[in-house]
Amino acid sequence: MLRFEEVLLEQERETQIAFLERYNLDYEYDIDYAVLVYDDTQLIGTASLARNVMKCFLVDEKTQGMQVMTKMFEHLLEVLEEREIDHYFVYTMPHNEEIFEQLGMHVLVRTMNTVLLEGGRHIKDVLQDLKDKYFLDNRKKHCVIINGNPMTLGHLYLIEEAARNTEQLLVFVVSEDASSFPFHDRFEIIKKATEHLENVVVLPTMNYLVSKITFPKYFLKEDQLIDEEQTLIDVLIYKEYFAKFFNIKKRYLGEEPFSYNTNKYNQVLKQYMNGHIEIIPRKAIGENIISASKVRKLLKANKLDKVKDYVPKATFEFLQSKKGQSVINHLIEHTLERH
Numbered sequence: 001m002l003r004f005e006e007v008l009l010e011q012e013r014e015t016q017i018a019f020l021e022r023y024n025l026d027y028e029y030d031i032d033y034a035v036l037v038y039d040d041t042q043l044i045g046t047a048s049l050a051r052n053v054m055k056c057f058l059v060d061e062k063t064q065g066m067q068v069m070t071k072m073f074e075h076l077l078e079v080l081e082e083r084e085i086d087h088y089f090v091y092t093m094p095h096n097e098e099i100f101e102q103l104g105m106h107v108l109v110r111t112m113n114t115v116l117l118e119g120g121r122h123i124k125d126v127l128q129d130l131k132d133k134y135f136l137d138n139r140k141k142h143c144v145i146i147n148g149n150p151m152t153l154g155h156l157y158l159i160e161e162a163a164r165n166t167e168q169l170l171v172f173v174v175s176e177d178a179s180s181f182p183f184h185d186r187f188e189i190i191k192k193a194t195e196h197l198e199n200v201v202v203l204p205t206m207n208y209l210v211s212k213i214t215f216p217k218y219f220l221k222e223d224q225l226i227d228e229e230q231t232l233i234d235v236l237i238y239k240e241y242f243a244k245f246f247n248i249k250k251r252y253l254g255e256e257p258f259s260y261n262t263n264k265y266n267q268v269l270k271q272y273m274n275g276h277i278e279i280i281p282r283k284a285i286g287e288n289i290i291s292a293s294k295v296r297k298l299l300k301a302n303k304l305d306k307v308k309d310y311v312p313k314a315t316f317e318f319l320q321s322k323k324g325q326s327v328i329n330h331l332i333e334h335t336l337e338r339h
Contacts, residue, residue, distance in 0.1 A: 002068065004075055007034035007048075016046050016056075023058055031056065033079055037068055047072040049079060053213050054090040069099050087120040089213050109236040116213075116233050123237075126206055127245045134203050142166035142250040143242075145209055147292070148186045149179040151193055151315045154254060154290035157283040162252040163197050170246060175204040176211040180296060180331055185318060192314035208237050231268040239273055255282045285309060300331045 007013050016034055017027040030050040037045035037059075044063045048056040054076050059068045073090075080088055089108075090100050097107060097115045105117040130136075144162050146155050163169045171194065173187045181189075183204075191202045207213050211234075242248065251273070256263040270277045282289045290310050298307050299319070308316050318324045 001040070002071060003038040003040075005036045005038065007036060012036065015043065016048075019043055019046055020056060020058060025056065025058060028055060033076075035072065035075060037072060039063065044068060045072055047076055049076055052080065052085045052088040052207075054088065057090070057092055057096065069096065070103065073100070073103050087207070088118075089207075090117045090119070091115075092117070109233055109240060111232045111236070114233065116237075123208060123241050124245070126208075127241065130203060130206065131246065134201055136168075136170075136201065136246065138247055139167060140247055140249050141168045141170055142252065143170040143172060143246070143248045144252050145172040145174065145205065145238075146190070147174040147179060147210070148181070148190050149292050150181050150186065150295060150311065150318070151189050152290050152292050152295055152311050153285075154283045154310075155190070155292075156193055156312050157290075158252060158254045158280050159194055159200065160197065161280050163200055166250070167199060169197070169200045170248065171200055171202045172205045172209060172242075173202060174210045175206055181327055185323060185327075189314045189318050193312040209234060209242065231265045232272075234265075235268050235272050238269075243273075243276070249276070251277055253277060253279045255279050296331055299328050302328070302332060304328070 005012070007016055013027075013034070016036060019036075020027055028048070028050065031048040032050060034046065034048040034056070036043055037047075043060075045059040045068045046056060047054065047058075054073070057069065057072065059072075077088075080086070090105060092100060092115055093113065094110065094115055097110070097117070100115075100117050101107065103119075105119040106122065108116045108118050108123060110116070142162055142165065144159055146158070148155055159169070159171055171190060173183070173190055175183050177183045179186070187202065187204065194200045194202060205211065238251075243251075251269070253266050253269070256266055266277075266279065270279075282291070284290060288294075295307055295310050298304075298310075304319060307319065311319075319328065
């Protein structure tokens with residue numbers, strides 16, 4: 001008789017971590033729900049959720065015939081239904097791919113060691129909705145993907161340089177809310193700052209690019225260095241879906257002299273999309289290269305007057321607003337995020 005126990009106590013989490021380590025799997029600290037599965041008193045499986053991402057699926061190799069993987073999947077679906085989530089993802093190892101396909105999920109992308117599957121909705125339907133909402137046609141386009149935490153004159157320079165070389169430029173704003181400046185505010189600032197560029201369309205990345213689903217380790221601290229395998233899921237989703245669906249022929253990146261993780265991401269993009277990627281040198285004021293991290297440091301030091309030299313008018317106006325002051329206060333009171 002199978003027994004499911006939710007991981008609530010620290011001791012239970014340590015049991016899950018030890019179980020994963022037996023099979024050389026890492027525990028992921030963004031998990032917000034997890035279960036341990038027992039056959040009588042013997043631990044035989046575990047599965048977890050990080051919002052709408054199923055991960056850390058593991059069944060003891062001696063019990064594969066008990067359909068434990070299926071029962072864990074069904075259990076997590078019930079949890080997602082309680083959370084009113086109907087669009088979800090699974091990270092798993094290649095040898096489990098067929099199991100999840102039989103459970104109604106479909107493969108988004110795969111690497112040598114990882115498979116990302118999607119359930120509930122299909123990426124092509126999501127992107128078609130986005131295309132319809134923003135009245136996009138099939139003409140050739142270029143794109144920029146930015147977080148804008150907050151938008152700086154460097155971001156604006158990158159967008160303006162890219163817009164000069166194409167009939168239509170798509171500016172995708174990272175939808176993941178893992179930054180000091182909330183997504184909605186970042187999105188509105190970027191729209192306002194680019195109003196003078198008639199060939200620019202600003203739109204969200206949804207769940208699919210530079211998110212905790214497609215690129216979870218991008219949002220870790222800088223000392224947790226990413227490798228090629230960790231960036232590849234995000235790169236392949238851009239290549240196989242976004243570039244093809246929106247007919248994007250070139251993607252512009254800002255040069256990255258500071259962040260190892262972002263620089264590594266840029267390198268992998270160039271490696272897998274040779275000729276599609278163009279890197280623009282960072283804009284500088286004198287000898288000072290403009291960066292969002294520099295702006296956040298100035299805000300944390302409560303030096304709003306000095307920020308004005310590094311950001312477009314739309315960003316500075318937001319910082320002077322009540323919502324902007326709330327963000328500044330949060331920066332002053334808390335440790336700075338990387339992005």
